[in-house]
Amino acid sequence: MIGMVIQVLTLSGLILSAGLVWYFRDLLSAAISFGVFSFLLSMEVLFLQAPDVAIAEASIGAGLTTAVFIIAIRATQKVTEADGE
């Protein structure tokens, strides 16, 4: 019963964070939200008793991919609408 509740909460968090990636206009917020999505996915894989996949997902999904996005975002410049692009 308690396992069922935890899995439903984790899957709801997955859907919520995936929606937030689409919703945020700020690129850094979207990248962090994608990191949260990967973290919740690794937790879900851990609940399904595959700790091997969970370690790989946590390090590559939440660590390396988020770092790639953040490095790419640091190379961009913020343009506001008042600047007229």
Next chain:
Amino acid sequence: MNMSSLVRTGAGILMPFLLVFGFYIVLHGHLTPGGGFQGGAVIATAFVLLMVAYSYEIIWERISLEFLKNTETLGLMLFILTALIALVAGLAFFGNWLLGAGGLFGTPVSYGINPGDLNTGGVIPILNIAVGLDVLGAMSVIILTMLFAVRRDA
């Protein structure tokens, strides 16, 4: 440009724990979940954390691209040499020539339920270490090359 002081301090505190955890996963690859690939990815995450937190100039001075390339080459050479020594020892390719010899990683596995001995497995821990070095070098090289490519003011 550097990230904020909060990010830099957090990366500095987290990095040693990530390194210890990654090397633990690599060395216990034949006993616990994980192995060479997962441990190497965790160690690479520790280096990438520093690359995200600090500016391009500081990374350029302290982390060498050649060193990471040599690490990757060393891992691959160790992997294929371990497989080739088995041919010299009279076994098949990738044969387990250290198993039961009593030396390094050579203790015979005891029967029944036991907590696991690190000094078992023969050639498997050596292959895990080789894959760990390879993945650590390769993933760090990918991120470091990307950081140098976008260096304009990042």
